[in-house]
Amino acid sequence: MRDRRRTLPFMATPHPAAASSPRPFRIAELLAVGSELTAGETRDTNGGELARSLSLQGVSVRRIVALPDELALVTAAFVEALGAVDLVVATGGLGPTPDDLTREAVAAAVGEVPAIDPGQEVWLRSLFERRGIALPGANLKQAWLIPSATAIPNPNGTAPGWWVDRPDGRVAVLLPGPPRELRPMWRDWVLPRLRKRGLGDRRLVRTLRTYGIGESHVAELLGEPMLRAANPVVATYARADWLDVRISAVDEIAADGRVTRPAAEALAAAEATVRAALAGHVRAEGETTWADIVAEATARAGVRFAIVEAGTHGALGALLAEVPTLERQVAHGSAVARDVAEWPVEDEAVAIARDAEVEIGLALVAHTDGTQTLLRAAVAAPDAGWSRVLDLRLFQHGAHGRFRAGVAAAAFLAEVLGEDR
């Protein structure tokens, strides 16, 4: 199987360890079925999530493909993918309507005929009975199986998935499109089975979230050798609120199969280098949000807080909405923000803290024009008798500038609370 795959034109770069330790699931393709996707009416979010999950398990995704509800196109996509990769995961098209044709497509691709499975039919009928509805005839196709397919239970819907085994060891997995149905099926049923059959080299990943430094500056500080190395892979991603540096590593394996450098060691070394190069700019790890950082900083300081903002369309409040220690948020219209210097941010921070009866008040005023955003923020602790003011000019403007002003105020609050006093 390895040798055969190597001759295919679409194959991804062969893994260095492929020859010494054959593993079934190294390369995957993801299909998302639905005309609403190719018409641009809705966006596929499953592909990215599954790609991330597979990538962390050492499986390379060679393509994520969105397809319309057209039997010939979807069938051809299965035929092609099942001839080129180890694992095909398709989402969507498992509903009861004639438009839902993913089952038909994979059946045609593997040359089998779907039939109602008695066990699945019993399950489906009991599901509708519990809902007090007669099973509509159309839904019977959700009890279909083909001989080479195993049903994947769906605890949150009427569409079971399919796990289809091919004679050459390749697998096609069909899952329903709604994320709240797909996610538990993937996590609790599919992923454990994939793992049992063997995946690629597990990839260790650490994401360092930096703030207050630009992408080109980060690239310069890290240097080209580090950014072009194959293992660990170090890459930067500019998000709206962070510049992420993502480090990922796999075990280095010699020709004789011996691990010459474990992934954890390579990752730790690269992380230390990145942290040293970027000094104080690394503010968080992983998926940490500014709300998490402010939640932690206020909890550690043992304070509750309230915010008041102007000229930001509530950007700061939206950013921190889920913070448990946030007691009140007030947003004013933009009339007060014509001149950021005129709005008394320190007084406002004190007033909102007093009104909400909390220890800390945070006030933010911002004004954005066509090219930049000026902001002024104050953190005040009226009972403790201190306050701090931040003045900043951002090169972002408009809605993006307002969002970044909110981030700057959140970062300022976390900074101030973290200081020794």
Place this chain on the structure above:
Amino acid sequence: MRDRRRTLPFMATPHPAAASSPRPFRIAELLAVGSELTAGETRDTNGGELARSLSLQGVSVRRIVALPDELALVTAAFVEALGAVDLVVATGGLGPTPDDLTREAVAAAVGEVPAIDPGQEVWLRSLFERRGIALPGANLKQAWLIPSATAIPNPNGTAPGWWVDRPDGRVAVLLPGPPRELRPMWRDWVLPRLRKRGLGDRRLVRTLRTYGIGESHVAELLGEPMLRAANPVVATYARADWLDVRISAVDEIAADGRVTRPAAEALAAAEATVRAALAGHVRAEGETTWADIVAEATARAGVRFAIVEAGTHGALGALLAEVPTLERQVAHGSAVARDVAEWPVEDEAVAIARDAEVEIGLALVAHTDGTQTLLRAAVAAPDAGWSRVLDLRLFQHGAHGRFRAGVAAAAFLAEVLGEDR
């Protein structure tokens, strides 16, 4: 060209009018290039936007494909797409780094060799001069062209696009990945040229946004014949804040090329039927948001307003943040929302209107548990001496429940302001 395409396995359903009125751009494929996409680190948003734009111009998108930065894979994708569709649009991979290989891939696919174009080089050097930076050697590849490519000017970045003409009339378009660069290039340069060369039958689309009715109920009221008709196409899309009914129509054309029923007529007839079937549930059209609706309702009533909410994590404020007539938004922590009946919504609505010195106050309190969300909202006009209260139970819960509570309060405000008084 038509006949050749018809034999290909991946082709979309031929258009009924294809034989009588050949048009160059009927079927398109979209490629998004970047390993960050197939690793699931970032999501492709360009594909959906371009698909929507093409779909409205009568071009069917047969696939949207995300690919990693691997020359062999991207080249193979161009070869395959340029053999199967009329138009290939690729986004991403036009940066200056060795990873950016979309130019190399399309050059290899069409068998040409890229070279620095003197005109593009002059433009690029002057761009860097204006920024006061020496042109880095790596960026010179952004001045590349191949003989069959025309440069597409990029007013917002250093990466020009490519328009590649094939001898058989097919076209490949390469655009940079950042949306703020891509969008104006698509709208102002590419789309006008595509139109000049001729597109598919322009599709007329109208989206009716409904509120307060479930998807299965809508399907029942519209009936299966309408939902399965080929022209006009009527489809429902459940969004977080709306249930959309999208109607789209093309001209009906007889075998002799005569238009037997113009798209506008078919659309108008279907729209009338849908509006009658769904009665008062159609609240808006197109891309209208709840912020738009409240903005219009308050402007028409000649009032400004302020909001206060509790137990919603600021969901209502976030929803209405951009409304120009919103003078103040206050969000309280969830402590007050343990029992929605205890929080005096009418008094709070009056108080916030008085504090903010506006005509209308809107107060919302919501409590969500594991299965549902209870909410209570009040609209008060203290000077005019009236108020109205809404009590509602939603089947959504958690963050979704809070969001829907915000939507319900916004809908209530618009309703109340729209009443004759």
